[in-house]
Amino acid sequence: MSLSQITRKFVLICFFVLLWYIISSFYFEQEELLSDKNEETLTGVHLTSNTNKTIITDDDNNKNQLEELNKKYCGKPICKFLFVYLIGEQETKANLHFRSFSQLAEKLNRIMVLPNVGSSRIGTCNEFPFDFYYNITLLQKEFPNVLFKSENDFIFWLKERDQIKKMMNNNNNKNIPPLSILHSSIKRSRNTEKTFYDDAETNFDVYNCISKFKPLMNLEDPTNSRVKYTKMIIRTTDMRSEIARVKLSELLTKVLTIDEEILLVNGKVVDPLFPQTMPVIPYSDYILNEAQKIKDKLSSSYMGIHWRLESSTPKLLPECVQGLIKTLNKIKEEEGIKNIYLATDYPLLSSRSQSSTFKKITNYHHDAIRTLNETFKINTWVSLGGLEQLRENKKYNKELNGSGIQGILDKLVCVNSNYFISGPKGCSRIASSFTKTIADERSNRIENKDSDLLNVIDRWEIP
Incomplete structure (x- = not known):
């Protein structure tokens, strides 16, 4: 056999050996990639990834809904x-x-x-x-x-x-x-x-x-x-x-x-909890407007009276009313004020008093108010048409027949009165927070010189 033939045969053998090696290597790699072990690993990673994603999404959505509610309502993630x-x-x-x-x-x-x-x-x-x-x-x-x-x-x-x-x-x-x-x-x-x-x-x-x-x-x-x-x-x-x-x-x-x-x-708690006492909570525009209407109807000037009959001694009332009449006549003469506004717990809309705690109304009470009415023209929130819109609606009957919104109205009208008086011991309640609030507001206005009020509060005397 010639040298050229031997060389050709050797080259062919090397070629087939190399081809076998390449094919075997490729087959082995594919088999390894598709083995059960790696398939489980890949599948496990895939499932774990999806599971985590689902849980996070649900929790975030639920948490965000609550937080969004709180932010919308309270301005913070947590409401207190x-x-x-x-x-x-x-x-x-x-x-x-x-x-x-x-x-x-x-x-x-x-x-x-x-x-x-x-x-x-x-x-x-x-x-x-x-x-x-x-x-x-x-x-x-x-x-x-x-x-x-x-x-x-x-x-x-x-x-x-x-x-x-x-x-x-x-x-x-x-x-x-x-x-x-x-x-x-x-x-x-x-x-x-x-x-x-x-x-x-x-x-x-x-x-x-x-x-x-x-x-x-x-x-x-x-x-x-x-x-x-x-x-x-x-x-x-x-x-x-x-x-x-x-x-x-x-x-x-x-x-x-x-x-x-x-x-x-x-x-x-009865008393304030903090050293600083804040100003009175402002009342609604509706009540303020009603107070202004009453003031306008009373013309240029009027006397305001707060008479809480519940705290009076009934047998003293004949003398009490005479003392009030005497004081009113004196103010009319000295100050030229004719109009009179009465804030009271005496019944105005029904036979019941304007206070839920004032239950024992006697003839002494009736006679005192009758005598006052026979001597002067006495104006009240009822006679001057106050809170008329509410009075036309049965929904407010209970409120208007007791101590309620009209008490606030009385307070505002008395604050604005040119002259303000209340009763002495035996005729009225002395330690009244209602009266004190009126007096305090009047004192502030007089101090600031922004009103035409003539006094803070006077009490009439028993003759």
């Missing part, structure tokens, strides 16, 4: 409320106490829920919204750092939160817990040796009107609301001076700085 659902005392003092709790809301950085009003009270049991008595826009200006929401707004938040919670729970993602609530009673007491704050029994202060928020807020259902109960009993002397109230307000702010979403308070 102060809801003082009961404020003791009638409107004049309740007005003062509401201001104290608004100061507390500011210190605690909580939204202040505006309770309903009616029958000269502030509290959730009443029939009318807060703005029936008060101007919320001006209230907000007095407390620029406090966000105020109505009861209806609060119910809206509860309802929306409940819907989000149900949706999440239906998806087996129980990520929204029950409402967290601290239910506290804050009361002043003459019988305690010191102010204290402590846990309370679950039924410490049954107040049935809270039930109107069920089923959205149910204090008896642990799946709906996780409730803790506390009480603060305040020693009377800890509220009487500005220095004492500094310490009290610091204690109150400290113990009520909590994480719970809702701070429910039953408040009967």
Whole structure:
């Protein structure tokens, strides 16, 4: 065999060996890539990636829905409320106490829920919204750092939160817990040796009107609301001076700085809680306009009288009315004022008094008012057509036949009177917050020299 033939054969053999090697290597790599082990690994990574993606998306959506609700309603991802659902005392003092709790809301950085009003009270049991008595826009200006929401707004938040919670729970993602609530009673007491704050029994202060928020807020259902109960009993002397109230307000702010979403308070405190006393909550434009109409009808000048007959001694009333007549005649002669406006708890629209606590009306009371009417033309909010639109609607009958919106109207008319008088001891109540509020406002106006008021307050004498 020649050399050329041998060389050709060797080249062919090398070629086929190389070809076999290439084909074998390719087959082996494909088999390895398609093996069960690698297929499981790739599939596992793929499934894990999808599972994680699904969970994150659902949680974020649910979480974002709740946060978006809170941001829309509260301006923050978490809502915290102060809801003082009961404020003791009638409107004049309740007005003062509401201001104290608004100061507390500011210190605690909580939204202040505006309770309903009616029958000269502030509290959730009443029939009318807060703005029936008060101007919320001006209230907000007095407390620029406090966000105020109505009861209806609060119910809206509860309802929306409940819907989000149900949706999440239906998806087996129980990520929204029950409402967290601290239910506290804050009361002043003459019988305690010191102010204290402590846990309370679950039924410490049954107040049935809270039930109107069920089923959205149910204090008896642990799946709906996780409730803790506390009480603060305040020693009377800890509220009487500005220095004492500094310490009290610091204690109150400290113990009520909590994480719970809702701070429910039953408040009967009588005196201010903070050293600074804020101005009177501004009244609604409707009541202010009614007061102006009455002032216009009384012409250029008038005398205002506040006579709370409930606090009088009935047998003294014949002498009381004679003393009032004598004083009115003297003012007419000296000041030239002829018109007279009477603010009173005596019955004006029905046989019932204008005060829910004034029940024993005697002939002495009837005779005193009759004598006054026979001597002068006496004007009242009824005779001058005050609150006429409300009087045409039966919805307001109970309000107008008791102590309610007309008490605020009386207060405003007396504040604007050129001359203001009230009764002496035995004829009227001396320590009246209603009378004091009128006198304080008149004093401020006279000090500022922005009115034509002739006095702050005078009391007539018994002859």
